[in-house]
Amino acid sequence: MSRGFYLGCWCVALFCLHTACENASSQAPQHLTSAASGYAPASDKWTRAGLLPILGAPYPEQVPTPSMQARRTEAQHLALRHPGKVWINGHLQRKAVALTFDDGPESVVTPQVLDILARYQLKATFFFVGFMLRKHAAVVKRTYHEGHLILNHSYDHPSFDALSNAQIQSQLRRTEDLLFKLIGKRPALFRPPAGVIDNRIQAEIDAAGYQTILWSYDPFDWAGLPVDTLVQRVVSQARNGEIILLHSRLHTDSTAVALPRIIEGLQARGFELLRLDELIPVQAYR
Numbered sequence: 001m002s003r004g005f006y007l008g009c010w011c012v013a014l015f016c017l018h019t020a021c022e023n024a025s026s027q028a029p030q031h032l033t034s035a036a037s038g039y040a041p042a043s044d045k046w047t048r049a050g051l052l053p054i055l056g057a058p059y060p061e062q063v064p065t066p067s068m069q070a071r072r073t074e075a076q077h078l079a080l081r082h083p084g085k086v087w088i089n090g091h092l093q094r095k096a097v098a099l100t101f102d103d104g105p106e107s108v109v110t111p112q113v114l115d116i117l118a119r120y121q122l123k124a125t126f127f128f129v130g131f132m133l134r135k136h137a138a139v140v141k142r143t144y145h146e147g148h149l150i151l152n153h154s155y156d157h158p159s160f161d162a163l164s165n166a167q168i169q170s171q172l173r174r175t176e177d178l179l180f181k182l183i184g185k186r187p188a189l190f191r192p193p194a195g196v197i198d199n200r201i202q203a204e205i206d207a208a209g210y211q212t213i214l215w216s217y218d219p220f221d222w223a224g225l226p227v228d229t230l231v232q233r234v235v236s237q238a239r240n241g242e243i244i245l246l247h248s249r250l251h252t253d254s255t256a257v258a259l260p261r262i263i264e265g266l267q268a269r270g271f272e273l274l275r276l277d278e279l280i281p282v283q284a285y286r
């Protein structure tokens with residue numbers, strides 16, 4: 001799969017910027033209107049295979065680009081080829097979703113997200129970047145001790161299609177070792193930066209002992225969209241088994257601001273909000 005599969009993640013000085021995430025809006029395109037009931041169209045081939053169509057569109061364009069859609073389709077094929085190793089969503093029969101937060105830790109937005117989750121007595125899932133772990137060790141330990149999952153999101157967030165196999169292994173191992181020193185756990189789940197993945201990358205992830213976690217819905221929370229739009233996107237979009245991509249890092253201010261309304265909106269629609277290891281049958285740690 002080519003670079004920037006979902007353009008979901010972020011970029012700081014040392015990083016290449018991910019160019020996009022994904023989602024819906026107050027001017028919901030047709031596919032999101034049909035999904036507002038919580039179900040994808042029954043005729044969809046992915047749904048028949050137990051996979052949700054991956055949705056979300058850039059803001060303010062509102063529709064995925066053709067290249068983005070092609071990358072999503074390729075991701076679905078990869079999930080079909082590697083059942084139990086590449087995850088896009090959870091069980092379609094359970095009215096539950098998982099909120100996942102990428103690109104932390106840092107000391108502003110991540111603690112805000114943790115405060116909100118504590119207020120609502122919810123456990124969620126964080127994909128942390130290795131090079132930030134030591135600098136924000138207290139945030140890492142807090143996240144773990146408050147019952148959230150801390151999973152591997154690479155060491156410094158490169159696009160994996162530009163790395164050698166040895167470099168991929170290094171990205172996974174360095175972050176894993178640092179996390180083990182802080183929380184005494186080695187994650188078993190990995191989310192590739194920006195969702196960039198192909199057969200070769202997946203083989204390396206598998207060889208390192210990880211399962212791959214992608215997502216089924218990307219609201220583009222990092223893209224500076226208005227809080228009302230972010231809330232509307234996530235709440236109206238949610239389908240059974242949805243894995244929702246959000247971010248807990250600097251410059252995604254709208255995410256923490258929107259989060260209480262996202263939680264309340266999803267719960268008002270009857271959704272449970274679960275950790276990834278509750279939504280899908282995986283072990284978070286080894």
Ligand SMILES: [Zn+2]
Pocket residue numbers: 008009010102103153157193194
């Ligand atoms: Zn990321």
